[in-house]
Amino acid sequence: MLTIRIKMKTFAIPGQGQGRTVFRDFALDVPHGQVCVIAGPSGVGKSTLLSIVAGTDREFRGVVDGRALPVGMMFQTPRLLPWLTVLRNVELVIPGREQEASRWVAAVGLEDHANEYPQRLSGGMARRVALARALAVEPALLLLDEPFASLDEGTANRMGLLLREVFNTRPPIALIVTHNLAQVSSLADRIVVLEGSPAVIVRDVGIARGGGPASRRGPASLQAGGAE
Ligand SMILES: Nc1ncnc2c1ncn2[C@@H]1O[C@H](COP(=O)(O)OP(=O)(O)OP(=O)(O)O)[C@@H](O)[C@H]1O
Numbered sequence: 552m553l554t555i556r557i558k559m560k561t562f563a564i565p566g567q568g569q570g571r572t573v574f575r576d577f578a579l580d581v582p583h584g585q586v587c588v589i590a591g592p593s594g595v596g597k598s599t600l601l602s603i604v605a606g607t608d609r610e611f612r613g614v615v616d617g618r619a620l621p622v623g624m625m626f627q628t629p630r631l632l633p634w635l636t637v638l639r640n641v642e643l644v645i646p647g648r649e650q651e652a653s654r655w656v657a658a659v660g661l662e663d664h665a666n667e668y669p670q671r672l673s674g675g676m677a678r679r680v681a682l683a684r685a686l687a688v689e690p691a692l693l694l695l696d697e698p699f700a701s702l703d704e705g706t707a708n709r710m711g712l713l714l715r716e717v718f719n720t721r722p723p724i725a726l727i728v729t730h731n732l733a734q735v736s737s738l739a740d741r742i743v744v745l746e747g748s749p750a751v752i753v754r755d756v757g758i759a760r761g762g763g764p765a766s767r768r769g770p771a772s773l774q775a776g777g778a779e
Pocket residue numbers: 564571573591592593594595596597598599600730
């Protein structure tokens with residue numbers, strides 16, 4: 552079974568002197584089909600970890616094995632192309648599949664805005680386009696950085712249902728970064744909490760699946776102990 556394995560001796564953000572060491576002797580394995588939520592305080596290194604897994608951090612010198620393809624990514628900023636409409640921003644990752652792109656735009660509730668340009672969107676709407684784009688590739692590895700940030704409660708719930716459906720029908724390896732555990736824990740198979748500087752894993756908690764993926768439960772069912 553596929554597992555993504557992240558291993559690094561040290562990872563420092565360049566700066567004065569040796570820079571700031573964000574990770575030292577850090578290792579994390581996430582098996583295929585697992586939804587792993589990464590939580591922890593602001594600045595601990597959650598987004599940095601996601602960019603390392605995505606392969607977009609040029610300073611990274613460690614090892615990421617088993618990076619499954621395709622990768623769907625949603626960063627903290629939506630990173631939409633301003634000269635393309637909502638629909639074309641999504642279609643960009645699935646060229647020539649306009650109908651599918653339309654379906655993803657509708658799935659994030661933006662069917663009435665498909666032909667608008669990013670500068671006409673609110674922050675939350677732009678983030679939903681980024682989510683649609685991440686899901687449209689039918690990712691084997693899905694990386695989401697604060698997927699529900701700047702969404703009202705109703706919209707966040709709707710996006711949560713969409714993600715649950717994706718996880719149940721085509722389970723990827725998913726890493727979801729959050730500092731708001733309450734918002735995403737109902738999607739998680741596992742919660743990893745980072746703390747400190749350099750960051751260490753202070754909690755690694757598996758969540759019982761009960762009768763299978765459809766029965767993913769919330770924080771009340773947290774079990775102490777390792778996840779694997
Ligand atoms: N481009 C950068 N230049 C300098 N320092 C950076 C840069 N990106 C991140 N850092 C530093 O790296 C550390 C980890 O940042 P990171 O964004 O990964 O934290 P985070 O846990 O995702 O925080 P948040 O929840 O606030 O997004 C922080 O101390 C931050 O100051």
